Amino acid sequence: MNAFVADKALSSANPSADEDREVLLNVENVSLSFGGVKAITDISFDILKGEIRAIIGPNGAGKTSMLNVINGFYHPQEGTITWQGKVRNKIKPHEAVSQGIARTFQNVALFKGMSTLDNIMAGRSTRMKANIFFQMIWYGAAMREEIEHRKRVEDIIDFLEIQAIRRTPVGKLPYGLQKRVELARALAMEPELLLLDEPMAGMNLEEKEDMSRFIVDVNQEFGTTIALIEHDMGVVMDLSDRVVVLDYGKKIADGRPEEVQANQNVIDAYLGVAH
Template sequence: MSVMERPEVVESAAVSPAQEPQKREVLLDLANVSLSFGGVKAINNISFDIQRGEVRAIIGPNGAGKTSMLNVINGFYQPQEGQITFKGERRTQMKPHLAVSQGIARTFQNVALFKGMSTLDNIMTGRSTRMRQNMFWQLLYYGPAQREEIAHRKRVEEIIDFLEIAHIRHTPVGKLPYGLQKRVELARALAMEPELLLLDEPMAGMNLEEKEDMSRFIIDVNEQLGTTIALIEHDMGVVMDLSDRVVVLDYGRKIADGPPDEVQANQEVIDAYLGVSH
């Protein structure tokens, strides 16, 4: 399945030489990271890096440790071993809300929106770390708090336009179909203006048309906003079309790392996905 024509993506990357040196800068580097829950090793001595401006896919069979990997990256889990370097700074203790203020946003495998709030409010929560007015001005509302609210609303409306969800702005998200909920979740992550965007199965459970839309948005986010993306996805067509480099995990170990076509041809990857006869 060709979601986006792959040559086009490659071309645009090759045509603009300005992007080339930018891509070599390492945004996030994971070195010998291990994470275990009791006796279960979810992640076993994995090292890879994410370069600024690329789309980096993380794939692997179920239970390979992909989501745990994202949770380590955004500070939800603390790895027992190994070190993580983000923007050249070595990370020590980490909390998810600190990861957000450093520029890491994510979406979830199962939609994790705030069901009781409208689309607009959901996206506005993504701006909450950037809002500064204190309780006193919030009580009065008119004045600084309102100005701040309007300024952020403008940014949020830009994102709403970008993702084409203007028509559901005031709808409670609980009433939206699944595909749109996923898009609202992407919008909320974008509202955080992240440098690194982590997408956990953005196309799970979508039909072909919705997948094409989502792929288009991911490419737009990457190319127009310049956001670095780390992506977990099971649809191999999507992965091969969208990503610049792919890392393959299996049982918590890294089994391959490289450009999509190289990974596709890797025997160990094929074995992991298809199984080996013993």
């Protein structure tokens, strides 16, 4: 883990790099409530193109709700979301996918009855075009398309080192691998912005190291912007370029990992305040 962490520290030690980056996603004054329960109150932050942006906070802080707002699963009552410079209207999750936003889930949400390969191929459904009659005949357009997408999927399988479980139904895989397949499925969507909801929850140290490596590789090799929710502070502080901290649905801090770490509000939120 240490080698790439040092690498990362070097790249983020260069502050001027951030300033020329364009804003990929801008969240402005977003509020979301379910009846009387306020999940998110007046939150604003931005995600720059190419960065790893962490969203942290204690349980119930509204982190997952925030991701759900970003990918169109929840619709905020107030506030605007600007995606690639354009103000985004109310969209459906599948529209978010075609705009380039993919995500993984806190509780693994794979298609349990399908093989690893099929799960990842399902991530490319929106890109496949051959109509139902070509699909019926198979030979010709449907097969060409299938093979073309299979090649892309195989690249991702190689990248995430899951060749051996290609044909295994995902329901039979151990938890760590399921998380990896889920990442593969999200990558198959070739997203601009990848939302990772606790990618390392419930993993052992070795699996966490692997996952961290993959996240950094995805970010650096594919140039994918990543927004990540994670509870492991070591991982968050090492991986992310910038961190936004939520507590009770409000933003309490935003900045570089070392700034956030030193912020008194953040320390209070995590450790509590003496009364």
